[in-house]
Amino acid sequence: MIRRCIQINLQPGWGGGEIYTVFFTRALLAQGVPTTLYVLRDNTRWTSELPPGVDIVPVAGAAEMLTSLQACEAPWVVCQTPLDLPALEVLRHPRRLLSCIAHMPLYGRDPRRIAGHDYVIAVSAHVIASLQAAGISQVHPEPLLGIADLAPRPAGDAASGVVRRSRYDWDMRKGRDRLLSWLAPLAASFARAEAYRKKPGITLGIVSRLTPIKQFPLLFSLLAPVLARHPDVHLEIFGAGGYASVRDLDAALRPCRRQVRFWGQQPDVAAVYRQIDYLLTGLPEKEALGLNVIEAQACGTPVLAVDASPFTETVCAGVSGLFFEDPRHDGGTSFDALITRLERQAFRIDPEAARDHLARFSAEAFAQRVGRLCTAVNNKGVPG
Numbered sequence: 200m201i202r203r204c205i206q207i208n209l210q211p212g213w214g215g216g217e218i219y220t221v222f223f224t225r226a227l228l229a230q231g232v233p234t235t236l237y238v239l240r241d242n243t244r245w246t247s248e249l250p251p252g253v254d255i256v257p258v259a260g261a262a263e264m265l266t267s268l269q270a271c272e273a274p275w276v277v278c279q280t281p282l283d284l285p286a287l288e289v290l291r292h293p294r295r296l297l298s299c300i301a302h303m304p305l306y307g308r309d310p311r312r313i314a315g316h317d318y319v320i321a322v323s324a325h326v327i328a329s330l331q332a333a334g335i336s337q338v339h340p341e342p343l344l345g346i347a348d349l350a351p352r353p354a355g356d357a358a359s360g361v362v363r364r365s366r367y368d369w370d371m372r373k374g375r376d377r378l379l380s381w382l383a384p385l386a387a388s389f390a391r392a393e394a395y396r397k398k399p400g401i402t403l404g405i406v407s408r409l410t411p412i413k414q415f416p417l418l419f420s421l422l423a424p425v426l427a428r429h430p431d432v433h434l435e436i437f438g439a440g441g442y443a444s445v446r447d448l449d450a451a452l453r454p455c456r457r458q459v460r461f462w463g464q465q466p467d468v469a470a471v472y473r474q475i476d477y478l479l480t481g482l483p484e485k486e487a488l489g490l491n492v493i494e495a496q497a498c499g500t501p502v503l504a505v506d507a508s509p510f511t512e513t514v515c516a517g518v519s520g521l522f523f524e525d526p527r528h529d530g531g532t533s534f535d536a537l538i539t540r541l542e543r544q545a546f547r548i549d550p551e552a553a554r555d556h557l558a559r560f561s562a563e564a565f566a567q568r569v570g571r572l573c574t575a576v577n578n579k580g581v582p583g
Contacts, residue, residue, distance in 0.1 A: 201275055201573055201581065205268065206236045208279040209261060213244050214408060215490050216302050219322070220279050221248050222346045222562065223300070226569035228252065229562075237264045265289050274581050277320070281312040296581045300343070303412070303487050304329035318579065320572060323488045325509035339572055344512075345490050346565050347497035349469040361395040361437075361470050364463030368408065368439040395462060397474050400431035401541060403503070404475030406468055406491050409440025409448060413481030416447035421526035425535045426455040432538060434479070437471050439464040472498035476545070482525070483507040493560045496520070499548050503537065515556040519548050 204227055208220045224234050228250060238245045240257035249255065258264045261282075268276070268290055276290065278299040290297055298318040304326045305313065310333040313319055320339045321327045330338050407413055426432055436459065440448070445461075452459050465471050468491075472478065478495035480486070483505050492502050492513045502520030504510035514520040524533035558564060 201232050201576060203273075203275075204232050204234050205273040205276045206234055206279060207264060207276065207282070208236065209239050209258070209264065210280065211239055211242055213242070216279055217244070217248075218348055218490065219300070219302065219345065222348060222565065223277075223279075223343075223569065224253055225250055225562070226566040227573075229566040230570045230573055232573060237267070261286060275576055278316070281316065283312055284315050287315045294581075296576060296579060298576075301326050301330060301487075304485065305333050305335075306484055310335060318576070323509045323512055325483075325512065326487050328508070339575060341568060341571060342512075343568050343572070344560060344565065345488055345493055346562050347494045347560055348490070349494055349497065361462065361465055361467070361474065363393040363395075363461075364439070364465070366409070366436070366439055366445050366461040366463050368441060368464070395435070395471075395474065398433045400433055401429075401538070401545075402474075402476045403432060403434050403479045404471065404477065404500075405434070405436045405438060405479055405481075406465075406471050406475075406495065407438045407481070408464070409436075409438050409444045411444060412485040414485060415481050416444075416451040418482050418526065419448065419451040421531050422534055423452050423454040425526075425531040425538070426458060428535070429538050429542065430458065431542070432458060434459045435462060435475060436460065437462045437465050437468075468494060469498055472500040475500060477541070478502045478520075480504040480510060482527075483510055486510075489513055492520075496548065496553065496557055497560070499550070501546050501548050513560075515553060519553045519556055521546055 206220065206224065208217065210217060220236070224236065227234050233252065233254070235254040235256060236245070236249070237256045237258055240259055245255055256267065258267065265286055274295055276295065276297050281299045287297055296317050298320060299313060299316045301313060301319055301321045306329050313330065314335050318337050318339065319330060319335060321330060321342050322345060323342045327338055327342060405415070409415060426434060434455065472495050478491065478500055480489060480492060480502065484507070486509055488509055492504070492510065495502055496514070496519045502514045504514055504520060504522055505525045506522035507525060510522070514522070516522055521537060523537045526534055
C-alpha cells in the first residue's frame with residue numbers, strides 16, 4: 200500500500216493540466232492514497248479546487264520545492280509537468296520513484312526531459328505511441344484518459360451566463376500583452392454587454408483555449424472556404440488565447456467571417472455545450488486527449504473531429520460523434536460532405552447506445568485506472 204503520493208504542479212495559471220491534477224488527486228484519495236501537492240505560492244486557486252484532506256505546500260519556485268523534497272521522505276513523486284534533468288538528479292534516490300504524467304504527445308518535442316523520469320504515465324494511447332516512438336520504454340501501459348469536469352469555473356468578471364468576454368488570454372510577461380490588457384477593458388467598457396443567443400441553422404462550437412496545439416489557424420485556412428459555401432452554418436468560438444493565436448485564427452476565418460462570433464472563455468462550459476449543435480475539434484496530432492471532447496459528449500453534444508487518434512479514442516463513431524478526413528489530405532472535401540449531410544438530417548447522441556462509451560470517462564472508471572496504476576507502482580518496489 201502506498202502511504203503517500205507527492206505531486207508537483209508549479210504552473211502559474213489554470214488550465215487543463217491543473218484540472219487534471221484535481222481529479223487525479225480525487226482518484227488517489229478514492230484509492231486510499233493521501234496526497235501532498237507542491238504548488239506555486241502565487242497560484243491561490245488550488246485551495247478552492249482541491250478536496251479536503253490534501254496537504255498543499257505552497258513554494259516560491261522550483262528551488263524551494265527541491266530543498267523541501269530533499270529533506271523529506273518521498274518514495275513516490277508524480278510531476279504533473281516533467282522536471283528538467285538537473286532537478287531530477289537532485290531528487291533521484293534508490294528508494295524513490297520519480298514519475299511524470301505526459302499530458303502532451305511527444306511529436307516534435309525533445310524527449311530527454313520525460314525520458315529522465317523513472318516511470319511515465321500517459322493520458323491517452325496517442326501519447327503512449329508517441330513516447331514509444333521516441334524510444335521511451337518505462338511507460339505505464341494503460342492510458343489514464345480523463346473525466347468530464349463540468350463544474351462552473353470562476354469568471355474573470357461579474358457577468359453571469361454565456362456572455363461575450365475577452366477573446367484574449369494575456370501573457371503578462373510580454374510588454375505588448377501588458378499594454379493591451381490595460382487597453383482592452385477600457386474599450387470593452389464602451390461596448391454593450393451581449394448575451395449569447397443561438398442563431399437559426401446549424402451551430403458548430405469551438406469550446407477550447409485557443410492554443411497552438413489545437414492548430415485552429417491551419418485547420419480553418421482549409422475549412423473556412425467550405426463553411427462560406429454553407430451560409431446557414433454558424434461557428435461560435437468559446438475560448439481565449441494569446442494575441443498571435445487569436446490574430447492568426449481571425450485571419451484564417453476571413454472567407455466565412457460573417458458566420459463567426461467570438462465569445463471568450465466561459466465559466467459554465469456545460470451551458471455552452473447545451474446551446475450548440477456540434478463541438479468541432481482542432482487538428483489531431485499535437486492534441487493529447489481533449490477534455491472538451493469528453494465534456495461535450497457528457498452533455499449530449501455530438502463531436503465532429505478528424506478521423507485520427509486521439510479523437511478515435513474519445514469519440515465513438517456514429518454514436519457520440521462523426522469523423523471527417525483530415526482536410527490537409529483532401530482540401531476539406533470530406534468535411535463539406537459531412538456538413539451537407541447534417542443540413543439534410545441532424546445527428547444526435549442516443550444516450551442508451553453511448554452509455555458504455557461514456558462510462559469510460561466517469562470518475563469511477565478513472566479511479567479504477569488510477570488504482571491499477573498504484574498497483575503497478577507498488578509492484579516496482581516503491582516503499583510504503
